[in-house]
Structure formats: structure tokens, C-alpha cells
């Protein structure tokens with residue numbers, strides 16, 4: 001799919017913004033991406049907007065506020081991977097020859113506290129089964145049981161990502177933390193402490209995609225190609241899968257949605273895990289990041305703790321993971337988070353990431369996974 | 383709720399949190415299903431097998447005994463929940479080859495261990511607006527005498 005390039009990216013910082021509407025944030029991100037791409041009104045033929053909590057016609061409201069409507073505007077919900085789903089649709093449409101230029105964006109303004117999800121039935125809420133962080137806790141416990149990962153490793157993931165995030169002006173938390181303080185934060189759902197969980201918040205991110213043979217590439221930094229944008233759902237049977245079933249089978253061999261998406265993305269890009277220089281992955285909780293190392297094929301089963309301990313996944317290591325600070329630093333505005341990763345990787349591949357720059361990065365991978373299940377894997381190349 | 387030897391119908395007018403999840407027998411059982419095509423059990427019961435899409439399924443009472451496969455505790459009331467916290471939350475492995483997400487009666491994770499023997503119970507979640515106890519399913523450690 002190397003015939004699609006990222007012509008421009010834009011971002012509204014992730015955080016809490018009293019009095020700023022979801023449309024305002026979308027306008028900031030889309031306008032930034034259009035400006036970088038040198039695209040104006042009439043310069044794109046379709047738009048794809050990812051959001052999970054935005055409600056009806058969120059994409060239309062953003063483009064309406066920009067005075068740019070009339071083309072198809074597709075609003076997409078795929079949980080934490082909503083932006084990846086939008087990116088898949090936009091890039092495939094260009095690849096199929098349907099459009100030359102599309103705008104893909106993600107926006108979110110999450111409610112505070114534990115998020116009420118329309119996913120659960122009322123009786124599940126009444127029975128206390130809609131306890132989202134508890135599912136993360138169970139998954140973390142099983143992973144620790146089989147991988148040699150300890151609570152100290154979970155704290156180390158937080159320390160690493162917050163250290164990265166301290167250099168990201170668009171992150172919500174921009175300060176270093178100590179492992180002892182992570183472990184001293186209150187237990188939300190054993191083994192997960194509060195600081196090991198990302199905060200739902202607000203933000204927006206946008207990219208302009210263009211057919212690579214359109215000619216006007218690289219008007220802003222190095223040209224970045226979109227090599228793959230894949231979305232996958234779950235196979236039935238895994239009880240702790242992001243699909244959040246009420247029961248599953250005693251079968252530990254089922255491939256996860258992340259593995260399904262990664263396998264397809266590597267194939268589409270004609271690349272493998274060894275070709276990746278920098279990763280942005282779903283660190284909903286600290287254990288989720290370490291599980292992703294295995295599921296994305298970045299290490300063998302049981303190798304995540306060693307990879308973290310050796311500093312491989314820190315900026316300065318061989319394969320930095322979440323140089324942006326990850327969701328643990330940025331917070332997670334569901335619809336915007338996948339494209340926020342893409343914006344970060346584009347900056348990394350262009351060499352524009354400042355103090356958190358991964359030197360010499362040529363290939364980047366972005367990964368999101370969440371309820372549905374939905375897993376998105378995006379591979380970008382300079 | 384099926385008619386039968388009631389354990390909690392002695393208390394007047396309890397209501398299950400949802401019909402068709404568990405029996406009101408003593409001991410109670412979860413009401414799952416089994417697919418004749420692939421042989422797998424599922425819970426709750428569905429007319430269509432969630433694993434192989436066959437429509438050749440039938441209801442099946444699941445074992446009341448199982449083993450603890452994962453656990454944690456819920457320390458803050460999740461959305462829509464009117465009962466007390468903390469409460470245990472975990473996964474029980476049943477002999478049918480099924481892992482079930484469930485509440486646990488033990489809210490202290492330190493008091494549980496992997497592969498612990500557990501049995502199904504019903505418990506009152508909260509009392510509804512009409513004063514009726516609303517009952518759900520949970521698993522409790524098997525007491526070692």
C-alpha cells in the first residue's frame with residue numbers, strides 16, 4: 001500500500017479543556033493537517049472521523065465549523081481503535097482509486113471518572129460486572145502468571161513512559177515519576193495501581209492522506225508513506241479478550257486481536273517486527289504495554305520483562321516504545337488516540353520530535369486495541 | 383427462574399438480576415448451553431453457538447464446582463451498580479472446558495490462590511425500589527474443614 005502518503009498531520013493536545021468543545025478540538029487538528037498538506041476547501045474528496053463518545057455526526061460538526069462539507073463524511077466507532085478504523089477506510093479508498101486526497105481525524109471529549117460504556121447490558125451493570133478496570137486487572141494477573149512480569153515491571157513501564165512524556169508538550173502529564181510512588185498510589189484493581197492506568201480525557205488528531213503519485217509530496221519534512229493500516233476484531237473463545245465476553249474456553253492458543261492485526265499489517269507492508277524502529281502502543285494499563293511486545297512480535301513469549309529491563313524500549317534503546325509518553329502520559333481520548341500515535345510517528349520519522357527523537361527512525365508501528373474487540377495496527381515508513 | 387427446590391424463595395420474593403442465568407436449586411447451577419456441532423459449552427445460553435455459528439445448541443446446567451483461574455477486587459462502584467464495595471471479581475474454570483467471569487464472595491485478593499477450589503452460590507446484590515432483594519451469581523471458596 002506504498003501508494004498512500006501522509007501529506008500532513010495536526011493535533012489538539014490531549015488533556016482536559018474546560019469550555020473547549022469537541023468540534024473546537026477537531027477544527028484545531030484538521031486545520032493543522034490541512035495546512036501542512038497545503039490542502040484547502042475543495043482539496044479533498046472524502047473525510048473519515050473516528051470517535052467513540054462524540055455522538056451523532058461528529059465529523060460533520062468539525063468540517064461544518066471549517067466550512068468544508070459536501071463530500072462524504074464517514075463517522076466511525078471502533079472503541080480505542082476508532083482512529084485506526086478511520087485510517088483504514090481512508091487509505092483503502094485511495095488505494096482502490098476512489099479518491100486522491102482524504103482527511104482522516106479522530107476527536108473525543110470523555111466524561112470524567114470510570115466511563116459508563118453502552119457496551120454492557122443494564123443487568124450486567126446491576127450485577128457489578130461492568131467493572132472495566134477489573135478486566136484489566138485480571139488480564140494483568142494472568143500475564144504476570146505466565147510471563148515472569150512482576151509489579152516492579154509494571155511500575156517500570158510507567159516510569160519509562162512518563163519520562164518520555166515529560167518531553168512531549170502535547171501530553172497531559174509532563175513530569176517524571178518514581179517507581180516507589182507508582183507502587184504507593186492506591187490499588188484500583190489488584191495488581192493495578194492508579195498510576196498504572198491511563199486517564200480518559202480529551203483531544204483530537206488529524207492526518208491528510210494523499211495518493212503518492214500526486215506529486216506534491218514532501219512539502220513539509222521528509223515524505224512519510226502509509227505502508228499498512230489494518231483493523232481486526234477478536235476470534236471467539238478468549239475469556240479475557242478485549243471483546244469482554246462473559247465466558248470463554250480453556251484454550252490458550254487463540255491468537256489475540258492484536259496479533260491478528262499485526263500479522264496482517266506486516267504482510268501488507270512486506271515487513272516484519274525486526275524492521276520496526278519505533279512503536280507507539282496501547283498502554284491502557286502498564287501490563288497492556290508489555291503484552292503488546294509479545295502480541296506484536298517485538299519479543300518472544302516471556303521476553304517482555306527482559307526487553308524492558310534492558311532498556312530496549314526506552315528512547316535511546318534499540319526499539320523505543322511510546323516515545324510520546326504513551327497513553328499513560330497523554331491520557332486516552334478514545335477516538336483520537338490512534339491518530340495521535342500516527343502524528344507522533346510522523347514527527348519521529350521526519351526527525352521533528354525534539355528531545356524525544358528516536359534517531360534514525362525509518363519505520364514506525366502504531367497499535368491500538370480495545371473493546372469490541374477492535375485492534376488496529378498502522379505501519380509508516382520514511 | 384425455573385420452578386424447583388428453591389434456596390432463596392424461602393425469603394419472600396427475591397428476583398434474579400436476569401432470568402435464565404442460574405437455577406434456584408440447591409446447590410445452584412449456572413445455565414449455559416452446549417453446541418452439538420463443535421461440542422463446546424457456552425455461558426449464558428445462546429441459540430447460536432458463539433464459537434462455530436451452529437444453530438444446533440441446547441441448554442446445559444454447568445458444574446457448580448470449579449477452580450480459580452484469575453481474580454481481583456472491585457474497590458469502587460462501577461457504573462450502574464447499587465451494591466456494596468469492595469467485592470471479589472474473577473474467572474472460574476469449570477470442568478466443561480469453560481472459563482466464566484464472575485463475582486467472588488471473597489473481596490480480599492490476598493486470601494485467594496491459583497487453582498483454588500470454588501463453588502457457585504447466589505448472593506443478594508442490592509434491594510430494589512419495591513423492597514425485593516435482587517440476586518446474582520458468584521463463586522465462593524470451598525471451606526476446608
Ligand SMILES: [Zn+2]
Pocket residue numbers: 417418419420421422431432433434435436
Ligand atoms: Zn459450536
